[in-house]
Amino acid sequence: MARIFTVDEARSLMPAVLEHARAFVAVRADLAELTHDLxxxxxxxxxxVPEAKGLEARMDEILSWFDAEDIEIKGVAPLLVDFPAVLGEVSVRLCWLEGETALGWYHRSDLGFPGRRALP
Structure with missing residues (x-):
């Protein structure tokens, strides 16, 4: 069974999320530039090509951290991650999008990103 996060648990992971996200974004940009140039x-x-393969491996390594923490990766450009949670007996995803500095959004699990709302 997948981990269910409280808002506090998810927020406590945000420093590590931001660190891994910064690393991922830098590697993603390098890979995009290298691929374009080649x-x-x-x-x-x-x-x-060897450096491109190395960058791809580094991206996979960074993304595996999210998987190991039971944080769902919903997109990689921009990086979008969800923390499975329950708010008021409703299944939700606490939602973080690349560029945000804190965890401040959620959406019902059955609605996805279009149903995104600010956390109370």
């Missing part, structure tokens, strides 16, 4: 000019200051 496709268009055959060379990149960031390296070649």
């Amino acid at each position: 496709r268009h000019s055959g060379a990149s200051p960031l390296g070649g």
Whole structure:
């Protein structure tokens, strides 16, 4: 069974979420630049195919941290993660989107991102 977070538990993980998110965003940007350069000019200051493979592996490693914490990855560009939770007997996802500095949103599990609301 998947972990169910309280708001306090999810918020206590936010420093680590932000740290892993910063690392992921940096690697994602490097991989995008390297891939673009290799496709268009055959060379990149960031390296070649081995470096691209290394960046892909690093992205997988970072994302595996979220999985290990039972945090759901909903998107990678932008990075979007959900913490399964229950608010008032309703199944919800506490929702964090890349660029936000704190956990302040949720949505019903059956509605997804379009149903996003500010946490009370």
